Amino acid sequence: MPSINRWLTVLCLFACSLQVFGQETELNLDRQTYLPNEAIVARFKNAPGNVKDWIALYASDKPPQEYISWQYLDGTEVGNVAVTDGEVTFPLGAAEPGSYLVRLLLNDGYNVVAEVPLTVAVVPRVRADAKTYQPGTKVTVQFLNGPANPKDWIGIYRPGGDSGSPLDWFYVDGTQGGATGIADGTLVFAGGFSTPGDYEVRFFSNDSFDILDTARFAVANAGPVVRLTPGDRQVVVEWDPVTQPAPVEKYQILAAPSVGGTFTQVGEATGLRFVHDGLQNGVELCYVVRAVSGTRTGPDSVIQCTAPYVLGPDEFVSFGVPPGTVGNYGFSGQLGLDFEVVNPIRVEQLGAFDDGANGLKSEIRVTLYDSVSQGVTATMTFTPAAPGVLRGGSRFKALDSAVALPRGFRGTIVASGYGPEEKAGDALKVDLGLRSQTGRDSLFFSGVSRSGPAGEFPGNPEPGTGVRYAAGTFSFLATAPTAPGKPIVTSIPGDGDVALYWQTVKAPLPAAKYRVLSSAVADGAFEPVAEVMDIAYVDSGRPNGTTIFYKVRAVGANGEEGVESEVVAVTPDAPTAGSAYVIPELTEGNQANFSGSAGNDFDVTRPVRIRKLGVFDDGSDGLKRTIKCRLYDRASRAELALLVFDAANPGELVGGSRFKSLDAPIDLPIGFQGTIVASGYGEGERDGNRGAGVITFDKFSGGCLNFVGRSRWGNDPDAFPEIIDGGPSDRYAAGNFYFEPLSEEPNVSIQEVDAETVRLKWAGVGVLNSSENVSGPWDLVLGAVSGGSYPLSSGMQFYRLRVKP
Numbered sequence: 057m058p059s060i061n062r063w064l065t066v067l068c069l070f071a072c073s074l075q076v077f078g079q080e081t082e083l084n085l086d087r088q089t090y091l092p093n094e095a096i097v098a099r100f101k102n103a104p105g106n107v108k109d110w111i112a113l114y115a116s117d118k119p120p121q122e123y124i125s126w127q128y129l130d131g132t133e134v135g136n137v138a139v140t141d142g143e144v145t146f147p148l149g150a151a152e153p154g155s156y157l158v159r160l161l162l163n164d165g166y167n168v169v170a171e172v173p174l175t176v177a178v179v180p181r182v183r184a185d186a187k188t189y190q191p192g193t194k195v196t197v198q199f200l201n202g203p204a205n206p207k208d209w210i211g212i213y214r215p216g217g218d219s220g221s222p223l224d225w226f227y228v229d230g231t232q233g234g235a236t237g238i239a240d241g242t243l244v245f246a247g248g249f250s251t252p253g254d255y256e257v258r259f260f261s262n263d264s265f266d267i268l269d270t271a272r273f274a275v276a277n278a279g280p281v282v283r284l285t286p287g288d289r290q291v292v293v294e295w296d297p298v299t300q301p302a303p304v305e306k307y308q309i310l311a312a313p314s315v316g317g318t319f320t321q322v323g324e325a326t327g328l329r330f331v332h333d334g335l336q337n338g339v340e341l342c343y344v345v346r347a348v349s350g351t352r353t354g355p356d357s358v359i360q361c362t363a364p365y366v367l368g369p370d371e372f373v374s375f376g377v378p379p380g381t382v383g384n385y386g387f388s389g390q391l392g393l394d395f396e397v398v399n400p401i402r403v404e405q406l407g408a409f410d411d412g413a414n415g416l417k418s419e420i421r422v423t424l425y426d427s428v429s430q431g432v433t434a435t436m437t438f439t440p441a442a443p444g445v446l447r448g449g450s451r452f453k454a455l456d457s458a459v460a461l462p463r464g465f466r467g468t469i470v471a472s473g474y475g476p477e478e479k480a481g482d483a484l485k486v487d488l489g490l491r492s493q494t495g496r497d498s499l500f501f502s503g504v505s506r507s508g509p510a511g512e513f514p515g516n517p518e519p520g521t522g523v524r525y526a527a528g529t530f531s532f533l534a535t536a537p538t539a540p541g542k543p544i545v546t547s548i549p550g551d552g553d554v555a556l557y558w559q560t561v562k563a564p565l566p567a568a569k570y571r572v573l574s575s576a577v578a579d580g581a582f583e584p585v586a587e588v589m590d591i592a593y594v595d596s597g598r599p600n601g602t603t604i605f606y607k608v609r610a611v612g613a614n615g616e617e618g619v620e621s622e623v624v625a626v627t628p629d630a631p632t633a634g635s636a637y638v639i640p641e642l643t644e645g646n647q648a649n650f651s652g653s654a655g656n657d658f659d660v661t662r663p664v665r666i667r668k669l670g671v672f673d674d675g676s677d678g679l680k681r682t683i684k685c686r687l688y689d690r691a692s693r694a695e696l697a698l699l700v701f702d703a704a705n706p707g708e709l710v711g712g713s714r715f716k717s718l719d720a721p722i723d724l725p726i727g728f729q730g731t732i733v734a735s736g737y738g739e740g741e742r743d744g745n746r747g748a749g750v751i752t753f754d755k756f757s758g759g760c761l762n763f764v765g766r767s768r769w770g771n772d773p774d775a776f777p778e779i780i781d782g783g784p785s786d787r788y789a790a791g792n793f794y795f796e797p798l799s800e801e802p803n804v805s806i807q808e809v810d811a812e813t814v815r816l817k818w819a820g821v822g823v824l825n826s827s828e829n830v831s832g833p834w835d836l837v838l839g840a841v842s843g844g845s846y847p848l849s850s851g852m853q854f855y856r857l858r859v860k861p
Contacts, residue, residue: 083160083170090176091200096146098158100170103129107138108164113146116155116173120166124150129160150176180268182210182259191278192358192382192412195245197257197271202228204237207263212245213256215272219265220772222258223249224384230476232387234263246477247382247412250358252277263771264651279357280307280345284379286448288366290333293343295357297328301349308353312342315359315414319344335364338445342414361413363446368533372495373407374469375529377449381488383411383479383526390514391480391527392470392506394427398542398619399498399564400535403459406436407450407529408471411479416443416451418478420471422528424459427468430513434459450529461532463539464619471528472510481526484778490523495534497541497563502622518780520657520765537564540610540618544838547606548726548821548860549661549759551630553596555860557823558608559836560591561618567610571617575605578623582607591836592858600759603627629759631662631797635670636732636761639712639753639789645674645742646749650769653777654743654788655733657690657765662821663798664760666722669699670707670715670792671734674742679706679714681741683734684773685791687722690729691841693776696722712753713792723798725842726821734791735773744789747782755786760797802859814853815845822859830854 079102086097096113103109112126128135131144150156159171178201185196195212202208206229211222226243227234249255252275259268280295293309309330310319319342323330335341342361347354362379375393385391408420416438424434436453438444444451461467474480481488492501505524508514518524543558561567569589573582582605586593598604605625610618636658669685679701687697699716701707707714724730737743744751755763767787770777781787802820809815818824824840827833834856837846 081160081170083158083172085158085172085174088174089179090149090174091178091181092149092151092153092176094149094181096149096158096174097143098146098172099143100129100160101141103140103160104162104169105138105140106163108135109139109160109162109169110135110164111144111158111160113150114157114159116157120159120161120168153177180259182257182269183271184257184273186273188274188276189248190276191250191252192248194248195273197243197245198241199228199243199259200240202239202259202268203261204239205262206237207234208237209234209260209263210243211258211260212249213258215254215256217256218772218775219258219260219267220770220775226386226476230386232385233389244476246417247479249275250278250382251275265771277355279347279355282343282345282357282360282380284343284360284362286362286364286379289335289337289364290331291335291341291343291362291364293330293332293345295328295345298347298354301347301352301354304347304349306348308346308348310344310346310356313340315342315361317342337365338363340446359414361446362448365445365447370534371531372493372534373447373529373531374493374499375523376491376493377409377481377526377529378489379448380413381409381449381481381526383409383474383481384485385480385482385525386475387480387507388473388475389510390470390472390506390508390512391474391525392425392468392514393523393525393528394466394468394502394504394506396500396502396542396619397461397463397465397467397498398500399537399539400463401461401495401498402533402535403434403455403461403530404533405452405454405531406434407447407452407531408438408444409449409480409526409529410443410446410451411474411481413446413449416440416478418473418475420473420478423470424530425468425470425513427466427513433467449526452531458533468506468514469528469530470506470514474527483524483526484521488526490526492523495532496537498532498534500542500619521780539616540565540567540612542619543570543608543610543621545606545608545621545624546823546836547624547626547661548823549626549628550860551759552598552600552628553594554598554604554606554626554628555592555594556606556608556624557592557836557858558621559838560833561610565612565616567618568613569611571609571611573607573609573620578605578625580605587611594860598628600629601627625762627757627759629757631760632758633794633796634756634758635710635713635715635792635794636756637713637753637786637789637792638756639672639744639792641676641709641711643676643712643744643751643753643789645672645737645744645789646751647737647745648739648742650743650745651738651773652769652771653733653735653773653775654737654745654790655688655731655768655777656763656786656788656791657729657731657768659762659764660724660726660728660730660760661762662760663726663800663819664724664795665798666697666718666724666793666795668715668717668794669697670710670713670794671701672744672789672792673706673709673712673714676709676712679703679741681736681738683736683741686733687793688731688733688776690731695776712789715792715794725818726823727839727841731768731776732791732793733777734788737790746784746787751789753786753789758795758797760795802857804855804857806855809845812848813845814848815843816840816855817842818857820857820859822857825856825858827854828852834858
């Protein structure tokens with residue numbers, strides 16, 4: 057208890073008041089509401105500066121003499137040091153719920169310099185288990201007194217970050233599915249966070265952005281950012297420059313046999329690269345790099361691990377992950393990637409992604425499925441005790457006997473068992489640098505990823521997502537070529553005809569000709585319609601408005617038949633203006649409980665001009681909520697246009713949608729991949745969702761559009777919706793747009809970006825071709841879109857627009 061000398065207090069009052077009021081004392085707490093007996097941290101600034109200035113905790117109705125607990129500003133009950141700026145902690149807080157005060161008092165007296173109120177109550181709480189973490193170390197978060205909804209969730213952010221874009225997150229049951237409600241528990245963010253600075257933990261209720269509580273922690277400064285490249289009996293260690301300690305004289309490179317092993321110096325460098333050679337292939341090593349200036353040594357880098365290795369001339373890894381890649385997806389079910397065998401291969405090893413390449417912390421099961429029969433072809437278990445050999449960012453184990461996969465085999469490589477302790481990677485969240493190897497065109501990757509419950513074939517396909525997951529992989533041997541490869545086909549619909557184009561098939565065997573097949577139904581019998589030596593074909597005399605399905609097969613010089621292309625669906629039609637989604641007037645919505653964004657995907661098959669954006673009007677009776685419509689470039693996720701519709705300015709009603717004109721029209725070229733998105737629907741103004749019940753409306757392509765995918769949604773109403781839905785391609789009555797066919801004379805313009813890249817723009821109905829020689833041979837540029845940048849494959853490159861005949 058502070059001793060009181062009233063006479064000294066009176067004598068000091070004037071001088072102390074000068075100190076107090078010369079610069080106002082600030083007092084604040086680390087939060088406003090505390091749990092019973094929870095530690096209370098009080099921070100102060102510009103205190104008067106007396107050795108005996110003190111601070112105390114009170115019930116809100118008590119005078120300064122009746123405190124619960126107290127201490128001097130130096131954190132003791134003696135008062136040895138004058139402190140003006142700092143913090144003190146009341147470790148036991150207040151025992152009972154109620155209203156309280158923290159007061160800062162003057163020089164062993166009862167004159168209150170500053171006070172701040174607080175509340176003690178049983179409320180939701182979230183907190184990290186430490187104030188500061190080293191980069192890459194696991195962060196454990198405790199939550200208490202939650203609502204116990206299965207979809208309560210916790211996210212990690214940089215301060216001020218958008219709640220819809222967490223750096224990492226889990227539902228309270230430790231999954232990203234949210235099946236079990238838990239009121240009190242812990243979550244482990246095993247990979248930690250590598251960027252130094254402040255972070256914020258947010259506790260949300262029931263799949264919403266309603267914050268229950270927040271907490272803060274920090275990540276300490278780290279050494280250089282290190283990258284490892286394993287090779288044959290060597291590891292190349294590279295790092296980014298650092299400025300502390302300054303000036304940097306050199307860098308020390310240290311290695312250990314494991315993350316927890318003893319690190320010893322293996323080299324020094326004044327530059328930013330070190331080659332550690334003379335190693336044994338397949339033996340794992342972990343590295344750190346630190347900067348040195350005189351006698352001062354900077355902090356160690358985040359530990360990175362790899363193992364040197366070399367692949368044989370016929371050996372390939374189907375899905376490769378860079379060394380040290382950190383996972384970002386705690387999904388515990390099955391994650392898969394589809395592929396097709398174009399030339400026979402032998403699968404020798406299965407592999408599992410190692411989050412952070414620092415040893416497995418969970419049991420991972422990798423399974424190779426026949427995706428047609430959904431039967432198991434091979435399986436392997438990876439455990440912390442027997443993790444396999446590290447190659448890049450994945451660990452591999454040899455099968456007891458190699459599995460031969462014939463030409464035409466369609467497979468899915470799947471992994472399960474990831475979660476909070478050992479995360480998979482999701483490349484849709486952040487570019488992970490995932491790469492696929494075809495093995496001299498022995499494999500074809502359809503761009504379909506999959507997910508589903510553990511223990512069964514992942515039945516939820518995610519088309520168009522590419523190599524999305526860092527999870528399962530396999531290594532294989534390519535065999536001698538037996539047939540041409542698989543054509544990749546694109547199309548342009550016309551008025552009564554269809555133009556098909558494909559890239560020249562050069563491997564495994566070169567194509568001598570191509571067989572074009574068609575069918576009236578996607579899964580029907582395909583009949584030959586033509587054999588051509590060209591890489592294009594126009595199928596004429598087709599009825600407008602009727603969809604035709606095509607395949608193309610490459611044939612070798614000796615009649616060797618390759619696998620067929622993917623099915624291409626085309627609807628010939630006269631180019632016509634209209635709205636993409638034709639919703640009848642008075643159509644009512646059927647989804648009132650969704651507050652995120654909903655989108656439908658489309659591709660442009662003939663050039664169009666977008667003049668208006670539109671939104672669905674539930675019941676065609678005027679908008680009751682503010683609805684936003686956005687047009688996105690699906691490939692880049694760039695927002696191209698935004699219009700806001702509300703009750704005061706709802707736009708013009710056309711059928712069941714309301715439209716507004718863009719300030720300036722937007723021209724979209726052939727090959728553009730778009731998504732039309734709307735947000736703001738909810739109670740009083742419902743959107744339409746075919747998955748929520750029957751709702752009747754149609755698509756209109758106008759001979760210019762192709763509606764693709766299974767539609768998509770997202771929790772954040774103002775961000776691109778990343779979550780693939782269950783289909784069909786026009787699942788949502790939400791966003792809409794009005795377009796007109798764009799008729800332009802064919803032309804191509806080229807602009808040099810740098811010595812290795814050019815930017816190409818073109819107009820007209822056709823496809824982009826390229827050649828290293830002006831006289832040819834010319835080949836289709838896959839996925840080309842006007843305005844895009846393209847690499848030069850040699851010192852000279854020529855481009856042309858192959859106009860539809």
